[in-house]
Amino acid sequence: MKIKNDIISCKTCVYRTLLFGCLDDIEYKMINNARREVLFHKGEKIKSEFEKINSFLYLRRGLVKLYKTDHTGKDHILSINKPGDFINLLCIFTNETYNYSISTLEETLACEVDINVLEHLIKANGDFAISIVHRMGHIAGEIIESRFEQSQQQIKGRIASILLFFADQVYHRKTFELPITRREFGELISMTTENTIRTLSDFNNDGIIATKGKTINILDYDFLWKIKVNG
Amino acid sequence: MKIKNDIISCKTCVYRTLLFGCLDDIEYKMINNARREVLFHKGEKIKSEFEKINSFLYLRRGLVKLYKTDHTGKDHILSINKPGDFINLLCIFTNETYNYSISTLEETLACEVDINVLEHLIKANGDFAISIVHRMGHIAGEIIESRFEQSQQQIKGRIASILLFFADQVYHRKTFELPITRREFGELISMTTENTIRTLSDFNNDGIIATKGKTINILDYDFLWKIKVNG
DNA sequence: AAAGATAGGTGATTTATATCATACTTTAAA
DNA sequence: TTTAAAGTATGATATAAATCACCTATCTTT
Structure with missing residues (x-):
């Protein structure tokens, strides 16, 4: 620091x-x-x-x-x-x-x-107090929403959500360097490292994404959204 | 109303x-x-x-x-x-x-x-603004904490947590009428109705609780805590 | 009181995920 | 520069949970 x-x-x-x-x-x-x-x-x-x-x-x-x-x-x-x-x-x-x-x-x-x-x-x-309260509610709403989402998803849906989060919210592109390890990815979606790796491999083999080490390239963006929403 | x-x-x-x-x-x-x-x-x-x-x-x-x-x-x-x-x-x-x-x-x-x-x-x-902000943070903290807890627990731990919530936080006694159906219990812990019922039956058969319809009697409070904390 | 709906309950089977084992690769440290 | 430690990867097996099937009990409504 x-x-x-x-x-x-x-x-x-x-x-x-x-x-x-x-x-x-x-x-x-x-x-x-x-x-x-x-x-x-x-x-x-x-x-x-x-x-x-x-x-x-x-x-x-x-x-x-x-x-x-x-x-x-x-x-x-x-x-x-x-x-x-x-x-x-x-x-x-x-x-x-x-x-x-x-x-x-x-x-x-x-x-x-x-x-x-x-x-x-x-x-x-x-007015500043109101914006603080407003902002806090917004953050809490995101936590509630992500919890609601996760409780409906299995591993594929959760992986898809995180990939889309990085693409849409963080890097604003379909190709990016994953900033977390596979272990951290698992810690984020409450799944084991092994199954996280396996599912990313599956997505890779199915042509939904292309992975090379930490580099992720989203090939079928719309299908990834379908996975996110439907399971 | x-x-x-x-x-x-x-x-x-x-x-x-x-x-x-x-x-x-x-x-x-x-x-x-x-x-x-x-x-x-x-x-x-x-x-x-x-x-x-x-x-x-x-x-x-x-x-x-x-x-x-x-x-x-x-x-x-x-x-x-x-x-x-x-x-x-x-x-x-x-x-x-x-x-x-x-x-x-x-x-x-x-x-x-x-x-x-x-x-x-x-x-x-x-000062009122500060107490609002304080209270909001407290509520958000509880959501974060319960999410953290659930991500570590399997069905037995989750059931134990809810039973202890009703006993300790709501009714302040070890015997109470469950205010929710088995289906709602499942919706609360993100598990199916069947497995929720099964686990409550298991707890009953193991002598941890005594169930009769909606009536729950916690027989082994300390053991229920162990289940809550360890899985 | 009868009929339908909802709730509670349990067994058998399938599916999803965790765990264990092992190998190879990359990164960090001695 | 070698060694150790993480990280990535994949297969085999075990376990947890969902699903399907079916049954009984208890409410609700007529």
């Missing part, structure tokens, strides 16, 4: 409208002063479960995984998060400690804002 | 401290005026998915299920909610419509507060 000198201001940040659209000049200054940019290298653990929360985290560049480790030592990935995501907003005002760990999957640039300043702004600016 | 004349005021409500502890007298009056008590009979559908959200819902007595119906017509229960729960807080400021349906499992008394008044209070009272 490396703390960077401020390069941009919140006011001109591309993600500004997502949450900070309603702040006035003085409030921007407050956020800007209470904030630092942090660069994490690939594979770095940003936060540990049970670590005290004292900042609001905001992804500017890169990719992270949110995960929990069970009592047998096995990891379970809750979600993959990308630029624009507020990766700890849901738990920030609730717990004194994180209830999941966060690690980077790529080199990642994040903004860290002192939690007390954010709390102050929520109290002082009603 | 039956609209009741106001009997109690928010100020003396037993659940006041959960969310409304920081309101002043004028604000209490606002909530009280914008609020109505509604009594739903057993099995009634309170809200439908895709229905417009225009009130904040607050359980005072009874029990409800939150669920979604998939494209094959099968229901998936997201959670069972009990008195003191804010059953639509997570999505209230996000969507214009519900993203799940709500039905009662028992006769249920709820408070409905006009959403605009709640939004006004969030904007006007910073």
Whole structure:
């Protein structure tokens, strides 16, 4: 991890409208002063479960995984998060400690804002409070939706969902480098590594995707959607 | 459904401290005026998915299920909610419509507060905004936790968790009437009705619980906990 | 009281997934 | 640069859960 000198201001940040659209000049200054940019290298653990929360985290560049480790030592990935995501907003005002760990999957640039300043702004600016509440509901809705989806799917449907997530939500192309290992892929869909590998091989053999190591090329995008929706 | 004349005021409500502890007298009056008590009979559908959200819902007595119906017509229960729960807080400021349906499992008394008044209070009272944000995070944390738990469990562990939920969180006794059918039990743990029934029978035959129709008596509470934790 | 619908229950069989074993490949460390 | 450790891959087998079939009991409605 490396703390960077401020390069941009919140006011001109591309993600500004997502949450900070309603702040006035003085409030921007407050956020800007209470904030630092942090660069994490690939594979770095940003936060540990049970670590005290004292900042609001905001992804500017890169990719992270949110995960929990069970009592047998096995990891379970809750979600993959990308630029624009507020990766700890849901738990920030609730717990004194994180209830999941966060690690980077790529080199990642994040903004860290002192939690007390954010709390102050929520109290002082009603519109900002509403956007926080709005954003939290949005994140929770995605968790509910993905849980609902997974409970209807078998392994093929789950694999298809994740492949489409990377293609549509993260890389915006049909060919991309998978940022996770096969083991992590399994941890994300609650399946074993072996069956995850096998199913990716099946998709490859069936001509739905072409795999070469970490490179994935989606050949039959529409069929992948059918698999995602129907099982 | 039956609209009741106001009997109690928010100020003396037993659940006041959960969310409304920081309101002043004028604000209490606002909530009280914008609020109505509604009594739903057993099995009634309170809200439908895709229905417009225009009130904040607050359980005072009874029990409800939150669920979604998939494209094959099968229901998936997201959670069972009990008195003191804010059953639509997570999505209230996000969507214009519900993203799940709500039905009662028992006769249920709820408070409905006009959403605009709640939004006004969030904007006007910073401490109230903080308690809303705090409470939302708490609810989201429970969803994350239950998802993490389920992904580690097979059917026995899931059944044990639900039985302990009813005993510890809802009825506060080891003997209770199951408020859901075996089918709904399955919808709650993402297992088929048949296997749910079979596992309850197994628990009964093994002397862990005693079942008679809807009546459940937990005989070996500690062992049920072991099953919940270890699989 | 009869008839139909829903709920509870159990066995047999099929299917999906986990587990175990083993090999080869790539990456990281000594 | 060799060695060790992960990661990828695939087959065989075991286990968990779904499905199908059928039956009885209990509500609901007429």
